[in-house]
Amino acid sequence: MQFMKDLLLGYKMKKIIQLGLGNIGIEVIRQFLKLDPVVKSDFKYKAVMDSKNCIFKKNCLDDKDLRKLIDLKLSGKLDMSKYQHEKKKLIDSFGRKTIIVDVTASDETYPVILECLKNSGSAVLANKKLLAGEQKRFDVLKNASDSFDRIKFECSVGAGLPIIYSLKSLIKTNDKIKEIRGCFSGTLGYVFSELENGKKFSEIVRKAKDLGYTEPDPREDLSGKDVARKALILARLSGKKLELSDVKIDNLVPEKLRKCTVEEFLNNLSDFDKVFEKRIWKALVKDKRMRYTALVSETRASAGVIKADKYSEIGSLKGTLNMCVIRTRRYDNPLIIQGPGAGVKVTADGVLRNILEFKTSRF
Incomplete structure (x- = not known):
């Protein structure tokens, strides 16, 4: 019976890979740790990555790992370079249950986001540069994500306000x-x-x-x-x-x-x-x-x-x-x-709400 429960949990589990560990990135993890256990049960952090390095565990990072990660980052003692050789293996593991969370301010994350989408994964973006770069990149992301059904980017405009959601809803219902x-x-x-x-x-x-x-x-x-x-x-x-x-x-x-x-x-x-x-x-x-x-x-x-x-x-x-x-x-x-x-907490809250919206998603 326990085997069947574990199997079902593994099937439902959404695996978060976060790009960026600045002020907003840290606050997203802090708010994630404070979630009700029932709400949080369908999500696990698989990895945290920056432009050069990454840190992850095969069976995902638990709450203790995430707290330690924040403490090391704030103390300036965080060294993720030893996991660098595993980065390609991590990217190769992208799948339908992967959620990439981009809280950077870099357009260099574009290839990673696109690779995740091509492998049926999803993305949450607080990073405006990916959406406000070249038009052709915007179009590629739109097409790769089923017209943005698998990308949520509420925080790209107005932090946590439901501006993007409202605009997308108006357009979907054929308003002009x-x-x-x-x-x-x-x-x-x-x-x-x-x-x-x-x-x-x-x-x-x-x-x-x-x-x-x-x-x-x-x-x-x-x-x-x-x-x-x-x-x-x-x-x-x-x-x-x-x-x-x-x-x-x-x-x-x-x-x-x-x-x-x-x-x-x-x-x-x-x-x-x-x-x-x-x-x-x-x-x-x-x-x-x-x-x-x-x-x-x-x-x-x-x-x-x-x-x-x-x-x-x-x-x-x-x-x-x-x-x-x-x-x-x-x-x-x-x-x-x-x-x-505006503000780190408001933006992080918007990012987290976007992540949780995938809990009931068909993806």
């Missing part, structure tokens, strides 16, 4: 997307809210960096490229064929500070405080609010600053909150999705 407008950067939302409160641009950026809202180089956020990638993903899901170069981007980094070091950038940013103060007050005196938004229309995609009406959906948004406003043939009075769209 007219326009998508959204604030998809908690960092830029924070910057503009603080500017409205009379704070200096240079001080806001420094504080945002200290709070962990920005990338190590805040110009990654201020350049608007991250928002542009999200706009591109939504545009492609809506059926448009576009490259990132087709997306018009409003770069908030002063041109003179785009090629210097991070330290030089931060030290000289105060030279531009008056410029941003003038822009924000020009909007405020007209009862407008400056917001950095992504736009996907029937003809184009863009990422940039708009002057929104004070009491509009976008204009009333505060702080790091994200919002997506979708207008379709059925929803001319728009569908609005709003909530936390």
Whole structure:
């Protein structure tokens, strides 16, 4: 009888292979460890890999192994290089019960994801670069995953908000997307809210960096490229064929500070405080609010600053909150999705929910 139970459990078991062990990767594992045992029973971690190394056990990593893995990573003592020779063997084992979880920020994971999909596996992506790279790669991933049925990527736009799910559902039911407008950067939302409160641009950026809202180089956020990638993903899901170069981007980094070091950038940013103060007050005196938004229309995609009406959906948004406003043939009075769209815990929660959705999947 026990043999039959073990056999059935092995048949049902989904095996997770996680790519990336940065802040989000660690938090995904932490939240996985806290799951109810019944919920967790259909999943096991088979391996954790990065760009060079991997660590795994033949019979999967148990909770004790995962806790030790986190402790070693945080202490700087983690060495996964001894498992390097096993990496190909692990990739060769991909199958229908494999779930690749990509929490990196690298486009180098593409071949591994594709190999998993070709072998009937599934994937969960928090990595925007795979979906916002070349159009042909996007198309290959779509075709290899049965029109994205075997790829979940809710966290690629709006962290844990159900934006991708809602958009895919609208498209599947043959609704026509007219326009998508959204604030998809908690960092830029924070910057503009603080500017409205009379704070200096240079001080806001420094504080945002200290709070962990920005990338190590805040110009990654201020350049608007991250928002542009999200706009591109939504545009492609809506059926448009576009490259990132087709997306018009409003770069908030002063041109003179785009090629210097991070330290030089931060030290000289105060030279531009008056410029941003003038822009924000020009909007405020007209009862407008400056917001950095992504736009996907029937003809184009863009990422940039708009002057929104004070009491509009976008204009009333505060702080790091994200919002997506979708207008379709059925929803001319728009569908609005709003909530936390930034932060390690929120993103990790979204990744984990995507993983658990495969529990009842036919794949």
